[in-house]
Amino acid sequence: MLRLSFLIIVSIAITACAAPSKVKVNYDPTEVSAEAALQRELALKKILSYKKRLNTVSYPILKAATKFCTAKRSYSMGARGSSSSDYKDAWRTTANKIFSGDEYTVTWVAEKGPAAKSGLAVNDRILSINDVEFGTSNQQHKKFYAEASRIAKNTAPIKSLLVKRGDQLLEMDIRLETICGYPVVLRESDAVNAYADGKRIIITKGMMRFAQQDQELALVVAHELGHNLMGHLDKKKTNHMLGTIIDLAAAANGVSTRGTFANMGARAFSQDFEAEADYVALYYMNAAGLPLEGSANFWRQMAAEHPGSIGTSHSASHPATSERFLAISNTIAEINHKISAGLPVEPNLGKSK
Template sequence: MPSRRLLPAALALVIVAGLTGCGQASGGSVTTAVDDAASQRLTALTALDQRVARVAQRLSEANVELCPAVRLAAGWALHSASQYSNELRPLVQTRFGLRGDLPGVLSAPPGSAAAEAGLREGDLVVAVNGAALNAGPARTRPAFEGLAANIAVLDRALAAGAARLDIDRGGQSRSVTVQPHRACGYEVQLNPSDELNARADGRRLFISTALAGFTQSDDELALILGHELAHHVLRHRNWSDVGGAGREANDAASVNGAGDKETQADRVGLFLTARAGYDTRIAPAFWRRFGAANWRVRYPQLRHASAEARARALEQVQVEIDAKRAAGGPLLP
């Protein structure tokens, strides 16, 4: 990745920004066309969010022993009505049953603590351990703070272990107990953008909708997220950035790399991806395809080699991975 720094994975926090208004709803048929476009865009965004959440959860749990920051996590992706644009809000309220700032389950990936608890897409979380979450005020513009505050409450509860959640599922009240899993302590966020990039701020990993959409499989998406996670595993990022509800240091984690940071992250990232069970043999072909689509990746840059050079280096890393697998030992970079 043309990425600057590190970052990594974990619970996916999803910010689905608004569709920009694509037209004026002056007549019935125009309104319908605009609504259809919004509906289709929302469907596509939701599918991308769910893919990112699924891959992030798997990478995060499979590599927990190597991550310098860890936490107990449900492995879900949450969203709220309040974070969507005014145009989309009525649509998401209808489609997902979202209400105000209350967290709705956008994804409960297979194997996650959320899925094990029986949570599913569409569940609305209304209380944790008997304490009601805050639905917030009526909002006239998109806002993320209310959802973030509710997520912090949930994270704190999960940090203490099993948490009982009251949920609303299609108008019916239920109660479930989430037994959180130990996972890497970073969030992954999908950002609406036409640029093919991923980046990190030390606590979160951001991947653009364009890049997530460019990946043709979970294996390819895992390569990108694995590379960013590797920057964190390698402690390329300032330690002071680690913080947040329920996050703690894992001093036992220790992975060293040789060479420049991007070369290290490519190598360690491929191991992290393999450890999560993804097919890493597709990596060289992915980098060549990515290079063909993006000149910044195709040619050498200040911080990284050309896509072709990276593809060849990854072929060698794959040889290393195959040898370690054949030897039957732990798959450690």
């Protein structure tokens, strides 16, 4: 009976779809293209706000974890920028409005970072680094980015930074600071996911919406940094070769992820690696001066959204959300004990936890 009524509903739905529409809506093509331009502007601003939040949350972690990050460090002025030449076609027109034409515009500055201390501000335009101008041609842009990359690798210091603010020209002297050399990148996907590829940390837009509190997003970033710093990818080369790792979202085991992750390929890390990444993540967060209490709630939220991830299963790639909540709570207690006992607050690596 249930099946019969289902079939009837389906056939009604199909008939309804096939019926010709009775309402004819006319659009003025000029108005449509003006509306499209407005919507592209909203979309670009939205992406910039995602990136701003991601940078603000992840930068202090990358900075604080430097002491654990001996193999791969980078040199940063604590600022990000963009120009309309990073965009194509209609998006370039939109970007031109936002990035003051084709100038290299500062989009984010880390609070109390080197750039902020030297007075660099959002919307400033960087005209040149070490006398290498951003210029107007793609070739010149490449030279500018190459100089910025030399600076990040510490093969060249910043000698001068020429900045335009309104009509004012400013010359700044910025001292770089050392951070972990794993850039945190936003992926424009609605899947609730985050992963590490040994070189970068990738967080989806879907994950940023899921991790509503910055503290939860910090846990995700620190967890992925843990995979990179603990060399989990080197230890599991087969995964690395597949390129992309389904990570936190695969914690929702028992939930079919086939549709959502079909384009993401690859298998997840092992349960031991997951537990280890959670464990060190809390030490990185603590080093960054972030509050730890409440961060385990991320896993309660994940459980509420994906009930299939609550139960334990040894065949699953990730520990159950119930185990992860408790493991995180225990690690927080361990860190608090070390702080109150005046012990060094370092992860107990190579010892039983």
